Each structure stands twice: as C-alpha cells, then as structure tokens.
Amino acid sequence: MTTWDTIEHPSPNFDSREGHPVDMLVLHYTGMPTAEDAKKRLCDREAKVSSHYLVDEDGTVMRLVAENCRAWHAGLSTWRGASNINQRSVGIEIINPGHEFGYRAFPAAQMKMVAMLCRDILSRHDIPACNVVAHSDIAPTRKEDPGELFDWKTLAGLKIGLWPEINAKLPQKPAEALAFYGYDTANLPKAITAFQRHFRQNSLTGAWDDECAALLAALLAML
Numbered sequence: 001m002t003t004w005d006t007i008e009h010p011s012p013n014f015d016s017r018e019g020h021p022v023d024m025l026v027l028h029y030t031g032m033p034t035a036e037d038a039k040k041r042l043c044d045r046e047a048k049v050s051s052h053y054l055v056d057e058d059g060t061v062m063r064l065v066a067e068n069c070r071a072w073h074a075g076l077s078t079w080r081g082a083s084n085i086n087q088r089s090v091g092i093e094i095i096n097p098g099h100e101f102g103y104r105a106f107p108a109a110q111m112k113m114v115a116m117l118c119r120d121i122l123s124r125h126d127i128p129a130c131n132v133v134a135h136s137d138i139a140p141t142r143k144e145d146p147g148e149l150f151d152w153k154t155l156a157g158l159k160i161g162l163w164p165e166i167n168a169k170l171p172q173k174p175a176e177a178l179a180f181y182g183y184d185t186a187n188l189p190k191a192i193t194a195f196q197r198h199f200r201q202n203s204l205t206g207a208w209d210d211e212c213a214a215l216l217a218a219l220l221a222m223l
C-alpha cells in the first residue's frame with residue numbers, strides 16, 4: 001500500500017508482459033531539458049517510450065504505466081544473460097536534465113520519494129538486490145543514466161540494491177568478474193565505466209584498478 005499520492009499520468013506506450021514475472025528494477029534519469037519535455041515524450045505515441053513511474057524534482061510521483069504491463073524504457077539491454085529487460089522489469093524515470101543538458105544533483109525531496117517508491121515496488125515483487133540496476137548497467141555502450149551523482153549508497157542502506165564495502169582484495173580478471181555479476185562485457189571499457197558509474201562514482205576511468213577489483217569482490221560476496 002502506498003502512503004503518498006501518486007498522480008495518474010497515463011502513457012499509451014505499453015503492451016503485455018506476456019506472463020513474465022517482474023524480477024528487475026531499472027532506474028533512469030529523463031535526460032531532457034525540462035520536466036515538461038520529459039512528460040510529453042514519455043506519453044508521445046510517436047516516441048514509443050515510457051516508464052512505469054516518473055519522479056519529479058519536488059518528489060511528485062506520477063504513474064504512467066500499470067506495473068502489470070510492459071513499459072518501454074530499457075531499449076537494447078542485457079543483464080545476467082537476459083535481454084528482454086522491459087518484459088521483466090519495473091522502470092522509474094527520475095527527472096534530471098542529464099549529462100547532455102546540465103547534469104545536476106538529485107534533490108533530497110526527489111530522492112526521498114524515489115526511495116519510498118522503490119521500497120513499495122520491492123515489497124510487491126520478488127526482485128533480487130543485484131537486479132536493482134541503472135540503465136547504464138544494462139546498456140553500458142549506450143547509456144549513462146542515472147549517473148554518478150545518483151545516491152546508490154543511501155538507497156542500499158534502505159535495502160534497495162547493493163553497495164559494496166571494501167573488505168577483501170581478491171585478484172580477478174575484470175571481464176570474467178563483471179560478466180559473473182551480470183554485465184555484458186563485449187565492450188570491456190564501457191562495461192568498466194558503467195560499473196564505476198554505479199559503484200565507484202568519484203573516478204570514471206574506464207580502466208580496471210585495485211579498488212574496482214575489491215569493490216566487485218565485495219559485491220560478489222553478497223550474492
């Protein structure tokens with residue numbers, strides 16, 4: 001049960017999950033100059049994109065597509081061997097202009113509602129913590145959202161997704177370890193950058209280093 005007001009803002013862009021259960025939660029930023037632009041696009045038949053929810057910077061939560069339907073937010077994506085991510089995920093779009101139009105911090109009021117919405121979704125679906133992902137996690141060659149300013153650590157403290165604490169330094173081959181966690185590593189530097197954008201946000205080098213190895217080892221130990 002939700003304890004806040006969700007504004008119905010229906011999008012025509014959805015279809016059937018064809019019976020597939022939900023086992024992923026995908027977080028995005030909108031990457032449009034204004035919130036109005038994003039709202040229009042997510043409801044534009046021609047654009048053929050949508051999400052289940054949209055969270056404005058003031059914390060307003062809009063429902064665009066019912067959770068039992070498939071929204072169109074992930075595009076060409078892969079995670080832990082699965083490729084039809086829309087069919088199995090709930091998608092949340094979070095208003096932010098993004099890297100293209102002036103990437104900025106996510107306001108506290110917005111993050112508070114993102115957290116409450118995520119908790120609510122996780123209470124209703126069987127979604128493993130490692131399946132709470134960024135769009136950039138599942139499409140590392142195409143996407144950067146929600147980006148390195150997104151506060152995954154605080155969310156993980158609320159049992160939304162994972163955040164690694166370094167407690168071990170195990171040698172490992174990055175391609176193997178990243179693939180084991182779920183990344184498509186066909187383009188390894190992009191996969192490493194996506195990993196850093198989620199889990200080592202202060203240094204997006206695209207190159208593997210000891211800290212990345214230790215963080216991933218800690219994550220793998222949580223699986």
Ligand SMILES: [Zn+2]
Pocket residue numbers: 027028029073135143145
């Ligand atoms: Zn996205």
